[in-house]
Amino acid sequence: MSRKNQLFYHSSEAVELADYMDEDAEKCDDVDRLSDLPDNLLCHVLLKIPTKDVVKSSVLSKRWRNLWRDVPGLDLGYGDFPEYNEFVSFVDRFLGFHSESRLQNFILDDRCLDLDYEWEYDEPHGANVNRWINAVVKRKVQHLHVLESKWEVDEEVEIPAAVYTCESLVTLKLRDAFLPDPESVSLPCVKVIHLDEVKFANDQALERLISGCSVLEILTVNGDDHDCVKVLRVCSKSLLSFTHVGQCEENIDEEDLVVAVDAPRLEYMWLSDFGTDSFIMSNLGALVKLHMDVRFNLSYQKRLDPNDVQKRNMIRKFLVGISSVRDMDIASDTLEIIYDLSRCERVPLLRNLSSLSAQFSDYRWEMLPVFLESCPNLKHLSLGFSTTPGEQPVSIMPGPHGFLPTLEYVEIGKPMGDEEAETKLVSYFLEKSTVLKKLTLFLDPDRKKEAPVILKKLLTIPRLSTSCQVVVADPLSFWGP
Structure with missing residues (x-):
C-alpha cells in the first residue's frame, strides 16, 4: 500500500496503535482535554483543517476512528491521491456518509498536484464535478470552492444550474470553470464570490449572477479569458469590495472591452488591467480605498491621442467616477x-x-506634480521606485509646479539610486510644501553607511515649512508601495 493511500485507509498497524492508545489512556492520570470535548465541537474544530489531516486523526484512538466521517465538510486536493479513480472513490464515499445531513464546506483544488501527470479515469472529470456539486447543493452547502487547473485542453467544468438557486450558499469560489447563462438566480445568502479564469456564456451571465445575490459584499474577477464578454458589468447595492485583475498587456485584438461598476456602498476597489479599453464608474460615493494600475488599452507605442475625444472623455469620466476616494495606490x-x-x-x-x-x-x-495639483487636500504621500529603467521615457512639459498647501508627510522608499534625481525630488517637496511636518527618505541597505552624508546634504535644501523634519531611515521600516 502506497504512503498516500495510508492517509485514507487504516492499516493494521494504525488500528493496533489506536487500541494501544486507548489502553494507555486508561492507565494515565492525565486528562485528554481535546478528547473530552463533545463530538459536535470536535467536528467543528476538524472542519477548519484539510480532510487528509482530518482522516489522519482517526488513528489517535477508538473514539476518533470514525469521527472524520461526521465532519460536515470536505477540503481535498487532487494531489492528495496518486490516482484519479481513487480520488473519485473517496469523494463518493465521503458524500455517502450522512447523505441527508447539511454540509458546510465543499472544497476541491489542485494542491500538491503534478500537472505533468496524465490522469487515467473511467468518466469525464467534468461529469464527476457536476455530480458532486448537485449532491452538495441538495445538502444545503454553505461554502462551495471548485478550483480547477484545466486538466485537459478540450475539457471544461461547467457549473450546474442548481448552484444558481442554492439558498444556503454563502461563499462561491471557482477557477477554470464555465458559467452558463442562468434563467434565474436566487442566492439570498451569498456574501463572497471569487471567479478566477472563469468563462462566461455571455455578457449577461455575470450580471445576472450578481443581481441574484442581494447581500453580496465581496466580488473578485480575475483573468482575461472572457471570449464571449464585451461588457463586464458589476451592479450591486450591497457590494463593499470589488477586485478586477485582467490582462497585464494591452489588448492585441483591439476589441472594445468594458468594465462597468455601479455600487453605491463600495468601499474598496482593486483595478489591475492593461487590456480593458474602457472603465465606467457610477455611484461610488462611499469609496474609501482604491488600487489602480490600468492603461485603458494604451501602451508605450500607442499613447493617448489628443484628437481621440472619445478616449479622453472616457478617462475624464472615470476620474470623476472615483473622485470620492480617500486613500489611493x-x-x-x-x-x-x-x-x-x-x-x-x-x-x-x-x-x-x-x-x-x-x-x-x-x-x-x-x-507626479501634475497629478498632485488635482489632489487639493492630500496629507500623506508615499513613493516607491524600481531599479529598472523605463522602456521609453515620457516627454515632460517644462514649467513651474504649484505649491502643496496641505501635504504633511512624505515617505520615499526603495530609493532611486540616481543621486541627482533623488535630490531633485526631495527639493521639490521641501520647496513646495507649506505645512510639511516630516519627510522621510528610506535608504537602500547598500547605502546605509552613507546616511550621515546624505542627511547633511538634504538639510542644506531650503524648506518652505520651518517645522519640517527631514529623516534618513532604515528601509525595513518603510510601509509604502
Missing part, C-alpha cells in the same frame, strides 16, 4: 495616462483624497 503607468490627459485638458479634482501611494517602474517622477 496608483501605478506609474496610470499616472502616465493621466499626465497625457493633462496636456490636453484639466484633470478632474480628487477633493477627498488624503493619502496617496505611488509606485514608479523607473525614475520618471516628474509626471
Whole structure:
C-alpha cells in the first residue's frame, strides 16, 4: 500500500496503535482535554483543517476512528491521491456518509498536484464535478470552492444550474470553470464570490449572477479569458469590495472591452488591467480605498491621442467616477495616462483624497506634480521606485509646479539610486510644501553607511515649512508601495 493511500485507509498497524492508545489512556492520570470535548465541537474544530489531516486523526484512538466521517465538510486536493479513480472513490464515499445531513464546506483544488501527470479515469472529470456539486447543493452547502487547473485542453467544468438557486450558499469560489447563462438566480445568502479564469456564456451571465445575490459584499474577477464578454458589468447595492485583475498587456485584438461598476456602498476597489479599453464608474460615493494600475488599452507605442475625444472623455469620466476616494495606490503607468490627459485638458479634482501611494517602474517622477495639483487636500504621500529603467521615457512639459498647501508627510522608499534625481525630488517637496511636518527618505541597505552624508546634504535644501523634519531611515521600516 502506497504512503498516500495510508492517509485514507487504516492499516493494521494504525488500528493496533489506536487500541494501544486507548489502553494507555486508561492507565494515565492525565486528562485528554481535546478528547473530552463533545463530538459536535470536535467536528467543528476538524472542519477548519484539510480532510487528509482530518482522516489522519482517526488513528489517535477508538473514539476518533470514525469521527472524520461526521465532519460536515470536505477540503481535498487532487494531489492528495496518486490516482484519479481513487480520488473519485473517496469523494463518493465521503458524500455517502450522512447523505441527508447539511454540509458546510465543499472544497476541491489542485494542491500538491503534478500537472505533468496524465490522469487515467473511467468518466469525464467534468461529469464527476457536476455530480458532486448537485449532491452538495441538495445538502444545503454553505461554502462551495471548485478550483480547477484545466486538466485537459478540450475539457471544461461547467457549473450546474442548481448552484444558481442554492439558498444556503454563502461563499462561491471557482477557477477554470464555465458559467452558463442562468434563467434565474436566487442566492439570498451569498456574501463572497471569487471567479478566477472563469468563462462566461455571455455578457449577461455575470450580471445576472450578481443581481441574484442581494447581500453580496465581496466580488473578485480575475483573468482575461472572457471570449464571449464585451461588457463586464458589476451592479450591486450591497457590494463593499470589488477586485478586477485582467490582462497585464494591452489588448492585441483591439476589441472594445468594458468594465462597468455601479455600487453605491463600495468601499474598496482593486483595478489591475492593461487590456480593458474602457472603465465606467457610477455611484461610488462611499469609496474609501482604491488600487489602480490600468492603461485603458494604451501602451508605450500607442499613447493617448489628443484628437481621440472619445478616449479622453472616457478617462475624464472615470476620474470623476472615483473622485470620492480617500486613500489611493496608483501605478506609474496610470499616472502616465493621466499626465497625457493633462496636456490636453484639466484633470478632474480628487477633493477627498488624503493619502496617496505611488509606485514608479523607473525614475520618471516628474509626471507626479501634475497629478498632485488635482489632489487639493492630500496629507500623506508615499513613493516607491524600481531599479529598472523605463522602456521609453515620457516627454515632460517644462514649467513651474504649484505649491502643496496641505501635504504633511512624505515617505520615499526603495530609493532611486540616481543621486541627482533623488535630490531633485526631495527639493521639490521641501520647496513646495507649506505645512510639511516630516519627510522621510528610506535608504537602500547598500547605502546605509552613507546616511550621515546624505542627511547633511538634504538639510542644506531650503524648506518652505520651518517645522519640517527631514529623516534618513532604515528601509525595513518603510510601509509604502
